[in-house]
Amino acid sequence: MIQVTLPPLLSGHPVKGQEDPFDTACKKAILGCDSGLMTYNLAADSLAAALVFAPEVPLRQAMAMLPTCGVGFQNALGALAPPEVAVHLEWQGQMRINGARCGALRCAASSTDADTIPDWLVIGLQLPLWPSSQDGGDTPDNTALYGEGCAEVKAPALLESWARHSLHWITRWENGDRQALHAAWRGLAWGTGEDTVQVGLSGTFLGIDEDFGMLLRAGDTTHLIPLTSLLETP
Known part of the structure; x- marks a missing residue:
């Protein structure tokens, strides 16, 4: 079995075959596992992982873990x-x-009530390592890690790095350094100022509010789309 070394605050749980670590993490969270559990599946052509949280703030604020883990991934691959x-x-x-x-990245929680502290929150990561087709021209807007000059990046090392960098940003967020997280995410944001469609609304992506909700300008109205709209049903 591939060895993965995680930071002391995290505990690893590898899964095999077609088992989805996101689904596994949700099931274990429902059963009451400890916060900090990281499930993962390192296949030959993909990396998948999920991290279980036990938030101490309402879901509206706890959803910041989604962009936090995104910044952690950018730092890890960087x-x-x-x-x-x-x-x-x-x-x-x-x-x-x-x-x-x-x-x-994907997310699920014990509740969809933005004003309630959820029992658990799970953030999942899915990353293709090899292209599904040898002809990249078939899907020009989709790629895989090893098709982008990253063939030397080993999946276990990337998973370990993602865990470390995400934990770093999580700690900063918990300690109140939220402006730094916002600045880091904005510097990596894709599509700001461009037209998009979210939850049936079309408009221009203006930016985010303090809880990373999307500000979408449609005509004369600016809509706020909360991150909780991205929650999946476990």
Whole structure:
């Protein structure tokens, strides 16, 4: 079995075969596992992982863990990949490497009530390592890690790096340094100032509010789309 060394505050739980670590993390969270559990599946062509949180703040604020883990991923890959490799983050969780979509973050929680402290929150990471097709021209807006000059980045090292960098930003956020997180995320945001469609609304992505909700300008109205709209049903 591939060895993965995680920071002391995290505990690892590898899964095998077709088992989805995100689903596994949600099931274990429902059963009452400890915060800091990281489930992961390191397949030959993909990396998938999920991290369980036990928030102490309402879900509206706790959802900041989604962009936090996104910044952690950019920092992690930036530490391992060649310097010319560019990573950007889409508001809804997708990640872009050198401009093309490459993997995504996802989220689920025990509740969808933004004003209630949830029993648990799970953030998942999915990353393709190898392209699904040898002809990249078939899907020009989608890519895989090893198709973007990152063939030397090993999946276990990337997972370990993601855990460390995400934990760093989580600690800063918990200690009140939220402006730094906002600044880091804005510097990586993809599509700011461009037209988009979210939850059935089309408009211009203006930026984010203090809880990372999307500010969407449609005509004369600016809509606030909360991150809780991205929650999946476990």
